[in-house]
Amino acid sequence: MRVPAKVNLALNVGATDNEGYHALGTLFQAVSLFDDLVARPAEAGVFRVSFRGEGASGLPTDDTNLVVRAARLLAGTCGTGNLGAEIRVHKRIPVAGGMAGGSADAAATLVACNQLWGTGLDTGQLHAVAARLGADVPFLLHGGTAVGTGRGEKLRPVPVRGSFQWVLALSHHGLSTPAVFREFDRISPPQPTGIDSGLLEALADGDARRVGALLRNDLQRAAFNLQPELADVLAMGREAGAAGALVSGSGPTIAFLAGTPAVADAISDRLALSSRVRAVRRAHGPVPGARIVN
Ligand code: C5P
Numbered sequence: 165m166r167v168p169a170k171v172n173l174a175l176n177v178g179a180t181d182n183e184g185y186h187a188l189g190t191l192f193q194a195v196s197l198f199d200d201l202v203a204r205p206a207e208a209g210v211f212r213v214s215f216r217g218e219g220a221s222g223l224p225t226d227d228t229n230l231v232v233r234a235a236r237l238l239a240g241t242c243g244t245g246n247l248g249a250e251i252r253v254h255k256r257i258p259v260a261g262g263m264a265g266g267s268a269d270a271a272a273t274l275v276a277c278n279q280l281w282g283t284g285l286d287t288g289q290l291h292a293v294a295a296r297l298g299a300d301v302p303f304l305l306h307g308g309t310a311v312g313t314g315r316g317e318k319l320r321p322v323p324v325r326g327s328f329q330w331v332l333a334l335s336h337h338g339l340s341t342p343a344v345f346r347e348f349d350r351i352s353p354p355q356p357t358g359i360d361s362g363l364l365e366a367l368a369d370g371d372a373r374r375v376g377a378l379l380r381n382d383l384q385r386a387a388f389n390l391q392p393e394l395a396d397v398l399a400m401g402r403e404a405g406a407a408g409a410l411v412s413g414s415g416p417t418i419a420f421l422a423g424t425p426a427v428a429d430a431i432s433d434r435l436a437l438s439s440r441v442r443a444v445r446r447a448h449g450p451v452p453g454a455r456i457v458n
């Protein structure tokens with residue numbers, strides 16, 4: 165099972181509901197930075213996860229882990245009581261990076277366990293289970309490029325011409341999504357959540373320059389307040405020729421859109437020199453969501 169990361173080309177943050185969740189208008193794109201996941205049978209009621217790769221050592225593997233919660237929730241939904249799974253994840257998506265790594269693993273777990281157990285949920289039913297696990301989980305089931313509304317779980321695919329080149333600057337430290345939303349609430353009123361029609365047109369035209377100029381993330385200033393060095397990283401990639409740049413989701417990963425492979429090389433080379441950047445990754449999007457691969 166292979167599942168991609170996401171970037172948000174727009175992340176428009178509106179008012180909170182009575183559970184403290186924000187109304188969002190977001191434009192997701194799945195990008196070619198993948199976690200791999202394998203699910204094997206286990207005794208009834210046993211749900212175990214182990215991780216290797218990027219950031220693996222810091223991850224909890226108890227019942228709070230989103231992979232374990234996803235497997236349990238699916239088993240409970242289909243519930244004969246005799247289901248169990250042993251899940252291994254090879255991580256490449258940065259942990260606490262704003263690229264939905266945990267949500268991606270949860271989406272992959274749903275698809276993998278649905279196959280392993282022969283539970284036969286269709287796409288719509290998986291989507292409903294995914295939405296209970298987190299706002300980004302449904303998108304990682306589908307992948308591609310999509311507008312997300314509600315809490316981000318109501319999806320509408322949008323047409324994209326060609327492929328977009330991304331350079332991703334990974335940070336030394338993670339950011340907590342709730343902490344970034346809290347900082348947003350402290351410094352900003354709710355924002356309009358409608359997605360810019362010019363951005364959708366530029367995507368449909370495959371025009372990286374126009375897309376780059378219209379990237380928007382309402383959480384960016386909050387992420388900069390919590391990790392001030394991110395502003396310097398963003399400026400560096402812009403100087404190296406990025407068509408656009410923004411904090412990915414709640415950060416701290418910064419996503420740079422490159423108009424050409426040569427510009428992507430220049431941005432990567434520049435970022436690799438900076439002590440503020442832990443690692444640089446290249447990716448392209450859109451790519452499909454959680455998929456069985458052999
Ligand atoms: O949905 P998920 O569990 O991924 O969200 C993590 C946190 O992000 C939530 O606990 C909440 O603090 C914040 N969030 C929000 N509004 C959303 C989505 C997430 O405030 N629409």
